[in-house]
Amino acid sequence: MSYPFIPWHRGGSGPPLICLHGFTGTWRMWELVLPALERHHDVLAPTLPGHAGGPHLPEALSDDTLPDRIEAAMDRAGFERAHLVGNSLGGFLALQLAARGRACSVVALAPAGGWAEKDASFHRTLDYFIEMRELMATLAPDADAIAATPEGRRRATQMITSSYEHIPPDLVAHLIVGVARCTGAHRMVDYARQSAWPLAASQIDCPVRIVWGTEDRLLPWPASAARYWREWLPHADWVVLDGIGHCPQLDVPLEVAQLILGISSG
Numbered sequence: 650m651s652y653p654f655i656p657w658h659r660g661g662s663g664p665p666l667i668c669l670h671g672f673t674g675t676w677r678m679w680e681l682v683l684p685a686l687e688r689h690h691d692v693l694a695p696t697l698p699g700h701a702g703g704p705h706l707p708e709a710l711s712d713d714t715l716p717d718r719i720e721a722a723m724d725r726a727g728f729e730r731a732h733l734v735g736n737s738l739g740g741f742l743a744l745q746l747a748a749r750g751r752a753c754s755v756v757a758l759a760p761a762g763g764w765a766e767k768d769a770s771f772h773r774t775l776d777y778f779i780e781m782r783e784l785m786a787t788l789a790p791d792a793d794a795i796a797a798t799p800e801g802r803r804r805a806t807q808m809i810t811s812s813y814e815h816i817p818p819d820l821v822a823h824l825i826v827g828v829a830r831c832t833g834a835h836r837m838v839d840y841a842r843q844s845a846w847p848l849a850a851s852q853i854d855c856p857v858r859i860v861w862g863t864e865d866r867l868l869p870w871p872a873s874a875a876r877y878w879r880e881w882l883p884h885a886d887w888v889v890l891d892g893i894g895h896c897p898q899l900d901v902p903l904e905v906a907q908l909i910l911g912i913s914s915g
Contacts, residue, residue, distance in 0.1 A: 653702075654675060654696070654701040654702025654827065654830065655676075655696070655702050656695065656696050656702055656703055656704060657676060657693060657694060657695040657696060657722070658676045658677075658679075658683070658692075658693075658694045659691070659692065659693050659694070659726070660683065660687045660692055661683075661686065661687025661688065661689070661690050661691055661692045662687075662690075662691050663689050663690045663691055664689075664690055664691065664731075664732065664753070664913070665690065665691050665692075665693065665726070665728040665730075665731035665732065666686060666690035666691065666692050666693070666731055666732040666733075666734065666909075666913055667692075667693050667694070667695070667719070667723065667728070667731045667732070667733050667734065667743075668682075668683075668686075668692060668693070668694040668734045668735070668739075669694075669695070669697070669719065669733070669734065669735035669736070669738075669739030669740070669742050669743055670694075670696070670697065670700075670735075670736060670737075670738075670739050671735075671736045671737030671738050671739050671740075671761075671895075671896070672737060672738040672761075672778060672831075672834075672837070673700065673778055673781070673782060673827070673828045673831040673834060674700065674736075674739075674824070674827060674828075675696045675700060675701050675702055675703075675823070675824075675827045676694040676695060676696045676702075677820060677823055677824070677827070678736065678824075678896065678898065678899065679694050679734075679898055680820055681815075681816070681820075681898060681899060681902035682898050682902045682905055682906045682909070685902075685903070685906035685907075685910070686906060686909060686910070689910055689913070689914050690732065690913065693722070693723075693726050693728070693731075695719065695722050697715060697718075697719075697738070697739070697742075698714070698715065698718050698833065699831065699832060699833020699834070699836070699837055700827070700830075700831050700832075700833065701826070701827040701828075701829075701830035701831055701832075702827075702830075704718065705832075705833075706833045706836060706837070710836065710837070710840045712844060712845075712847055715738075715742055716742060716745045716746055716749065719742060719746060720746065720749070720751060723751060729751075730750070730751055730752060730753050731751065731752065731753060732752070732753045732754045732755075732756075732909075732912075732913035733746055733747060733751070733752045733753075733754070733755045733756075734755075734756045734757075734758075734909050734913075735755075735756075735757055735758065735760065736757075736758040736759060736760075736895075736896055736897075736898060737758070737759055737760065737761050737867070737868065737895065737896075738761045739760075740757035740758055740759060740760025740761065740859075741757075741760045741761040741762040741846065741848070743755050743756075743757055743760070744757055744760060744848055744850070744853065744857070744882075745848060745849075747853045747855055747857070748848060748849040748850065748852040748853050749852075750852075750854075752853075752855045753855055753913070754855050754856045754857070754858075754912045754913055755853070755855060755856070755857045755858070756857075756858045756859075756860065756908060756909045756912055756913070757857070757858070757859050757860070758860045758861075758896070758897050758898060758905070759860070759861050759862065759865055759867075759868050759870075759873070759895055759896075759897075760859065760877065761846070761868065762846035762848060762876070763868075763873055763874045763875060763876045763877040763881075764868075764872065764873050764875060764876065765872070765875040765876060765879075766876070768872065768875070770872070771868075771873075772842065774867055774868065775838045775841055775842060777808075777867070778834060778838060779834065779835065779838055781808070781828060782828055782829065782831055782834045785825050785826075785828040785829040786829040788825055788829070789825060789826045789829040789830075792821075792822040792823075792825040792826050793818075793822050795821075795822070795825065796818040796819070796821040796822035796825070797818055799813075799814070801821075802814075802816060802818065802821045805821050805824065805825055806821060806824070806899070807866075808866050808867060808894075808895065809866075809867065809894055809895045809896040809899065810894045810895070810896055810899050810900045811862070811864050811892055811893055811894045811900055812900050812901070815902075816899060848881055850880070850881035850882055853882070856886070856912055857882055857885040857886065858885065858886040858887075858888060858908065858911075858912050859874070859877060859882065859885050859886070859887050859888070860888045860889075860890060860897055860905070860908055861874055861887075861888075861889055861890065862889075862890045862892070862893030862894050862895065862897055862900065863889060863890065863891050863892060863893065864892055864893060864894050865893075865894055865895045866894065866895060867895040868895060870889065886912070888908060890904070
């Protein structure tokens with residue numbers, strides 16, 4: 650099977666809503682929640698720069714590289730402001746855009762950047778992404794065969810979900826190949842190691858809901874949320890999902906869709 654990777658998906662009608670995926674993912678990370686969201690919103694789900702199907706990264710990276718490019722995508726779509734939804738790296742980017750005044754609301758699923766200032770454990774997470782990309786590069790030619798069996802789907806998704814049985818095999822295969830084709834992974838990891846992950850949280854003036862799964866293996870709860878609930882966004886609406894992994898939109902898509910619509914359609 651061939652795997653077409655495209656820079657963005659857009660569908661539905663209503664107030665604008667943008668979905669931002671996590672590191673090494675693609676816009677299809679949102680596939681299971683899109684039908685529910687598109688009944689209420691004009692949804693734009695871009696693939697981030699440096700990721701499979703997304704734009705190329707510029708030569709020089711900065712803390713503004715990804716937010717600038719998402720803002721440019723919003724401008725091209727005609728979205729002055731939008732409801733923003735993001736997972737992991739995408740959650741952090743959604744909050745950065747909110748600080749720039751581009752958000753009507755934010756739902757951040759396990760947003761990155763929330764570890765305590767002196768907590769170096771996130772380096773292990775960055776190491777994992779590099780190791781996983783190298784592994785997926787060797788497995789990508791067999792992605793269909795891997796995704797065809799329950800054991801293969803479990804192993805392919807075990808770091809990002811608790812439940813996998815409902816995830817279609819073609820989506821699992823796409824995710825495997827997508828990680829392998831994340832050409833910007835090494836450069837982005839190198840930059841992430843030395844970035845302070847700045848967030849002007851005091852400038853966020855829209856409703857914010859933060860959602861975290863207790864079984865998150867990449868950004869474990871609650872340690873990886875420390876700066877969010879201690880310093881940056883203690884007054885956000887916090888939702889903790891018992892037994893759910895790093896990508897709740899894959900784990901429990903119906904519940905996540907309702908959590909998103911509960912704030913974006915309110």
